[in-house]
Structures are given as C-alpha cells and as structure tokens.
Amino acid sequence: MGWQRTPGGGGQDGESLLDGSAELARVRAVLALGGVPWDQLDDGVQQVRVKLLDARAAPGKDPIRNWAAWLTVVASRVACDWHRSRTHDAALRERLATRWADQPPPEAEDQRVLALAVAGELETMPVRQRQVLCLRYYADLPVHDIARLLEIPEGTVKSRLHSATAALKKCLQDKEVI
Template identity: 60%
Template sequence: MAARRTVRPQARNTRTSLTDPAIISRIRAVLALGGVPWDQLDDGVQQVRVKLLEATPLGQVRNEEAWLMVVAARVAADWHRTQKRDTALRQRLANRWSRWPPKHPQEDRMLALAVADALETLPAGQRQVLTLRFYADLTVRDIAGLLDIPEGTVKSRLHTAVGAMRAYLSAQDVI
C-alpha cells in the first residue's frame, strides 16, 4: 500500500500577488465598497502594497489574499477618517475667513497688539505651548510628542498661559 502524501499549497510569492490582476481587482473592489472614490482607488492599491511589503516577511501570512482584503478594508476606513478630519479643518478655516475683512479693523488691530504684548510676558515654555496649540492648531498629544514632554505638562502650561493671557488682556481692558 502506497503512503499518502499531503500536498501543501505553495506559498504565493508576495511580488506575484502584488501584480496579479485578479487580486488587484479584488482589492479595488474592497476599496470601492469601503467608499473610496473611483479616482483614488489606484492610490489605495498602492497603500495596500506598501503595507504588505512593510509589515510581513515573505511566507508568514497563511492566506495572503485574505490578509490583503483586510488591509484594503482598513485603508478604506483610514481614508474616511482622513476625510472627516480634513473636512473639519476646512470648515474651521472657512469660518475664520468668513469674518474677513473684519467689521471693526481698529479694534482687531488693538486686540492683536495686546495679544502680542501678552505673549511676550509669558515664560518661554508657556508661550511655546500656547502658540503651538492656538496658532499651529496642534492637539495636546501632538504638542507633547513634538516637545518631548508629558501631555499633563502641556495641559498645565496651557491652563496657566490662558489664565495669564486672560488676566493681562482684562487689565488692559481689551476683552
């Protein structure tokens, strides 16, 4: 009696799967179903390719096609998060510029000068965090990472700086 040999499917070469038109078509379908616009599908496919090349050494993924589809779904979700964040930023900028030109330019100039004077009175650390938060529109987490300080320190400096600014501007009778 002959011994049975189990035949294992050959692991697909990563480079082959990245150029296989059938797999690329499936990736595009997952991205399209995920809501990525047609004109950005090729960019999504490229992101999936990069993630595959960066994240997985050859042969560690059992079912590479399934893995690619999961990554494509995640790329589509990331696209939605990015769109939501960009839309909110555009809306904030539009709100700021909708008030331009200012109704009371003289008052705005006086406020701008008073804010500049108040900023000069702050210690360097507080001035730095305040500027990054309100002028560069960075989050507390981003500021902490950029300055390599704890988030609590950023929050504390912001709180103290805003209080000092408020007191200075009130004393100058600007606000």
C-alpha cells in the same frame, strides 16, 4: 516575478506586491466598495502595498497563509482609514471656517494694507519664525500644540514667537505701516 500559487490556493509569496491582475483587481474592488473615490484608488493600492511590505519585513510573525483573504481585509481597513481621515479633515475645516466666520472681514483700507504688509514680511522671515507665527496666529494653535507638532520644547516656541513678533513689528514700523 509573479505571485506563485500553490495547488492549495493559499500560499503566495508576495514577492511582486500586487502585480497580479487578479489581486490588484480584488484590492481596487474592495477599496471602491468601501467608498474610496475612483481617483484615489491608486493611493489606496499603494497603502496596501506598504502594509504588505511591513507584513513581510516583520520578524517572528507567522507567515500569511491566505493572501487573498489578507489583501481583502487590509484593503477594507485602508478604506475605513480613508473615511476616518476624511471625517477628521471635514471637522477641522468646519472648525476653522466657524472660527473665521466669527471675525468680521477687514473692510478698512488700512487693514488691507496691513494684511498685505504682514504677508510680505512673512515671506522674508526665516522658516522657523514663520512656522510659529503662522501656526499661532493664522491656525490659532496654542503653544503646547505647536511644540508637539514641531517636536520642540514649549520654551523654544515661546522664544521664537517673541523674536518673530518683535522682528515683524520692527519691519512694519520701519515701513511706516503701523
């Protein structure tokens, strides 16, 4: 099922979702010109395909009259989104690096032993407890952000944190690490 072109050049039905080589080449070119790296172009093409599926499935919308123009605009928006997410990720990495740079590295043997023991105990904990502990103490997120990320009430986060820290403390005491 290829793209069906009308004599006016503007009416493809979109059935094959970028199977035509000209349309695929256009989308890849727009993404590349938008600064998306070569190794991520296929991901960008997939995002355009998803948006095409969404556009076709939307009830009550006007049909797309010029597929070439639509694909070009959507591909350029995908490239912009890629830059936004890359900037956001870089800012997050920078904040985390700054936060960890302020803390002196553990040099004492006791601290290393404790860090290894905690890591080992985290692996044995239930997923729900491990999630809240890691988000709270490793990612340094406040309770309300953890609740929002996990889509659970703040009270549940607090309860899980309390039970997880108590269980972790007991295990470390039993092993005489602390």
